Every structure is written in C-alpha cells, then in structure tokens.
Amino acid sequence: MPPTGIGLALRTAFFDALERGEGDGRLAFVEVAPENYMHRGGTLPRRLARVAERFPVLTHGLMMNLGSTDPLDRDYLTELAAFLRRYAPPWHSDHLSYSGVDGVLLHELLPLPWDPGTAQRVAERVLRAQDALDCTVAIENISAYLRWGEPYYAETDFILDVLRRCDGTLLLDVNNVLVNAENHGFDPYAWLAEIPLERVVQIHVAGHERCGDGSVLDTHGADVSDEVAALLGWVIERAGPRPVLLERDANVPPFAVLLEEIERLDAVYRAALERRSTAS
Amino acid sequence: MTDDPRLRALQALLRRTEAPTTATLATDERRSTEAAATPDDHRSTETAAATPLDPAVLAGLAPAGIRRYRRLVVQRLRHTIRDFLPRTAARLGSRVFRDEVVAFLEAHASRTPYLRDLPNEFVAWALPRWRARAIAAPDLVDLAHYEALELAVLNDPRGGEAPTGRALRLDAALVFDGSTRLARYDHAVHRLPRDPADRTPPQPEPTFLLAYRDAADGLQLQELSAWAHRLLGALLGGATVTAALHEVCDRRGNALDERQLAKAAELLADLAQRGVLLGAPSDACP
Numbered sequence: 001m002p003p004t005g006i007g008l009a010l011r012t013a014f015f016d017a018l019e020r021g022e023g024d025g026r027l028a029f030v031e032v033a034p035e036n037y038m039h040r041g042g043t044l045p046r047r048l049a050r051v052a053e054r055f056p057v058l059t060h061g062l063m064m065n066l067g068s069t070d071p072l073d074r075d076y077l078t079e080l081a082a083f084l085r086r087y088a089p090p091w092h093s094d095h096l097s098y099s100g101v102d103g104v105l106l107h108e109l110l111p112l113p114w115d116p117g118t119a120q121r122v123a124e125r126v127l128r129a130q131d132a133l134d135c136t137v138a139i140e141n142i143s144a145y146l147r148w149g150e151p152y153y154a155e156t157d158f159i160l161d162v163l164r165r166c167d168g169t170l171l172l173d174v175n176n177v178l179v180n181a182e183n184h185g186f187d188p189y190a191w192l193a194e195i196p197l198e199r200v201v202q203i204h205v206a207g208h209e210r211c212g213d214g215s216v217l218d219t220h221g222a223d224v225s226d227e228v229a230a231l232l233g234w235v236i237e238r239a240g241p242r243p244v245l246l247e248r249d250a251n252v253p254p255f256a257v258l259l260e261e262i263e264r265l266d267a268v269y270r271a272a273l274e275r276r277s278t279a280s
Numbered sequence: 281m282t283d284d285p286r287l288r289a290l291q292a293l294l295r296r297t298e299a300p301t302t303a304t305l306a307t308d309e310r311r312s313t314e315a316a317a318t319p320d321d322h323r324s325t326e327t328a329a330a331t332p333l334d335p336a337v338l339a340g341l342a343p344a345g346i347r348r349y350r351r352l353v354v355q356r357l358r359h360t361i362r363d364f365l366p367r368t369a370a371r372l373g374s375r376v377f378r379d380e381v382v383a384f385l386e387a388h389a390s391r392t393p394y395l396r397d398l399p400n401e402f403v404a405w406a407l408p409r410w411r412a413r414a415i416a417a418p419d420l421v422d423l424a425h426y427e428a429l430e431l432a433v434l435n436d437p438r439g440g441e442a443p444t445g446r447a448l449r450l451d452a453a454l455v456f457d458g459s460t461r462l463a464r465y466d467h468a469v470h471r472l473p474r475d476p477a478d479r480t481p482p483q484p485e486p487t488f489l490l491a492y493r494d495a496a497d498g499l500q501l502q503e504l505s506a507w508a509h510r511l512l513g514a515l516l517g518g519a520t521v522t523a524a525l526h527e528v529c530d531r532r533g534n535a536l537d538e539r540q541l542a543k544a545a546e547l548l549a550d551l552a553q554r555g556v557l558l559g560a561p562s563d564a565c566p
Binding site: 035 | 282283284286287288290291294295340341342345346348349352353356357360389390391392393394395396398434435436437438439440458459493497
C-alpha cells in the first residue's frame, strides 16, 4: 500500500538528521530524485540505502523530458528502471514539461503548448516510459512563467487530455497551482475543481517567494504559505488520504524547524480528513 | 517522433546571450521569414544564435517570460558549476565566470541528464577555449581540470570492484578499480588550499597524479614519477605488463632491465595493497 500523510523530499542536508533517527515517527515517507543517486558511485547511494531502511520511498524525477520531441533517453531509462526495481515505489513521477530538444538539456522545466498534438505526444511517451520502467508514471503540473500565446484549450483541459490518452495519474502540486494563479490571474479553487481528484495519486506542497515586480517564483525556499496549506486541505477533504510531500530546496532551516512545518501540515491534513469524515 | 518547432524556438531563445525584448523578437520574426525560403536543415545547429526561429512561434511569446526562464537557466548552470568547481569560479572572478557560463550555454549547453556531470561538460568545453584565447592563466586551466577530476572520481558509477583473484602476469593486462584516473599538470594544483577565497599561486612543477576512490568513498591521490605515470597510462589503456614496460623504455631509449622490472613490481605491489590494482583479468590464463 502506498504511504499516506506528510513526507519530506530528501536532500543531502537532511541525511545526517535522518540517519540519527530524528525523522522516525514524524515522516510518513521520503521522496527522492533518482537522478541524484543513479548512475553514480560513492557515498550518496549508500546513504540513501540506509535512509530507505527507515522510511517508505517515493520517487520523483526531473529529467525524463516527457514533453520533448527527442526520443526518450534509453540509457537514462535503463538506469532509472534499475533504481526503481531496488526501491519499488508504487509509482514514479516526472513533470508535464520539457527540458530540451535536439540532444540539449537546459535543466529547467519548460512549459509546453496546450494543444491536442502535444497531449498525444506526451501521452505516448508516458506509456513508453511505463513499459520501459515497468512502473506507473504519474505526471506533475508545473509552475509556468510563460504562456504559448492563445492556447487551444485551458491548462486543466490539457492535463485531462494527457491523462485520458494514457489513462494516467497526476501528481498534483498545489503550490504550482497557486503560483500560476497569482502570475496568470485565475482562481486556484476553480482550477482544482476541474481536476478529477480520483486520478491524483500524490500531492506536493512547497513555499514560493514574491519578486520585486510582484510576480511569484516557485523557489521551494520559504515556508508553505497559508494559501497553499488551504489548497491542500481543500484537496484532501475531497480526495481522501494521499501522500503529501513537503519540498524545501533553498533557505533550508534546521531539521527541527522543518519537522515543525511537517506537524503544521499534518494538522491541516488531519483536519481535512475529519471534515471529509463528518461530511460523509 | 513528431517535430515541434515551437520547443526548438524557445530553447534557442533561452540559450542566446542577448536577452529578448519585443524589438529583438520582431527582428527574429523577420529573419525567420527570410530563412524560411532557405531549405537548410538547422536541427543540428550547435550555436543557439544561429538558429532561425519560426515567426508563428515568436508572435505568441512574452519577452518577460522568456527573460524569466533565461535567468533561471543561467542561474542553475552557474550555481551548479560554481558549487562543484568553487576555486575555479572564484579565481576566474564573477564577471568572467558568468560570461563563460553564458558562452557555454549558447555554444554547447548541457547534454547530460545528471546535473552533477554538468561541471565536467563545462570544463571539457571551456579548457581548449581558455587556452586558445588566454581567458584563464595556465595554472587556472590546471585547477579547473583538477576540480573536475575530483568530481568525476568521487561520483564515477564504477569503482569498488572486488579483486579478480588472478595473480599479476607479465603477459596479461591488468584490472584497476573503475574510478582510477591519471592526470598530468604543469602546476601542483592538488596542493592548493580548499578555501575558494585563497589566492595562493600553485607551485609550477610537472605534476603526475593517480586519483581513485577508496573503500570509504574518499578521494585518494598519489603523486607519481613521469615514468610511473607513463607506465600506468599504458596499463590503463589495456596493454600487457610487458608491452607497457617496453613502451616506457622505448620512449626513453632505454632497454628493459632488472632495475626497471623491480621498479614496476614495487609500484604495482603498492597499488594492489591500496586496492587500486585488482589483479589480472579473470579470463587471463592462470
């Protein structure tokens, strides 16, 4: 059974604390970026193996390049498949974006045009990746700072079209929804209402920061805002128990402070489940 | 796989040195219309600035969004390279370092899905350029290569293999730990302080290094003589012990004698004790 409750994205800064047992009983799971450990020797893969003895492991990749027009990278998939066999996550996730074409990789999650041709291409690549990995591949909605002119349809329709074409599942990042809502001017709750929550297998939350020009940047460098926590509660109340991941990549506080944030999110999560229970 | 020129166009814009504005996008649009009459296949174009852009794509893109992504891309490259090559970045100076990262993005960019391999891509691209254009002094070129070497050894997927269990033989090649690398420098950059703020100049001296990852995943360095460096170079290249010894002696114009054999035996015994030399290949005759 997949874990449910609040987990933490594993970063090297947390290894010492986790290996000392400071997260035991406090984290429902850890999520790892396989690219940081696969195709690599040295100390990090060994440390991950030790942490995996304490917590369930979910995996979330950065470089499958699902939206690209390049062929899927066979070597990358072979390494990833070996990694997934070892840690046996219930699914693997990556982003609904592209990182480069023509062999170039920009190491950034670039937005895709929202049209049926792109949806078809991504869906085919999800299916091919699932075959290669022998594992379900969930896609994650991204923060996007650029729109491709007048789209064929709305972002939620694009996501739904991809999911329908590959009978896929979604990793729903509610911070990304809020960042996009702030930058592009829409109601995040209306956006969420368009998403079939039964397809949501996991949720991400993180902090964002406001720039000098008023725009919002998805930095994973601040505490989770009250608005994002409220979106999380809204989704859990309607979707039921899910694994919820806290991502923190910049301005990382001491581990004890992160655990306090985990507790805060857990309170939001439990309250949402309580409302769900009362309503039913 | 279906092509989509929009993805290529955005990528090309993000790789360009010049930040886009409404005016430059309009110029691109005009150039692209002209380029459409020329049936060149531009897919393999290395330099982003030379990539013609589809006018239909450019019309819908907001310059502010392109600039935002451009900043994100450059920042990620810059921070990653600086984190892994801190002393090189510091000694280059922030302006030159940033300019070189931007030039790398435009001329080559990354090809690896592993961010930790990006600094080695950068160094492989930058060092010939720095030498040819005197962008960095020779000692800094050595330091950049050395910092990339440390990174490569520490993260090499190979390494830690078990001994083959086969004794060394003169007529067989040898098996080394997979993380083993040789390097040659004109400066003793491996002895420099680790502090990026330090500006001690490295000692100018011919430097021959053997680098490998030990059983505790630490980096180990061994200073070699020029003779040992050449011998190990031949052995790591797959030569048999006899062939490697003859190669070293031939280059020096010496005959292979007892003294050379004794030196080689001592060197190889030491490497075997350190766990670097794993033995003869398991398919070698006993």
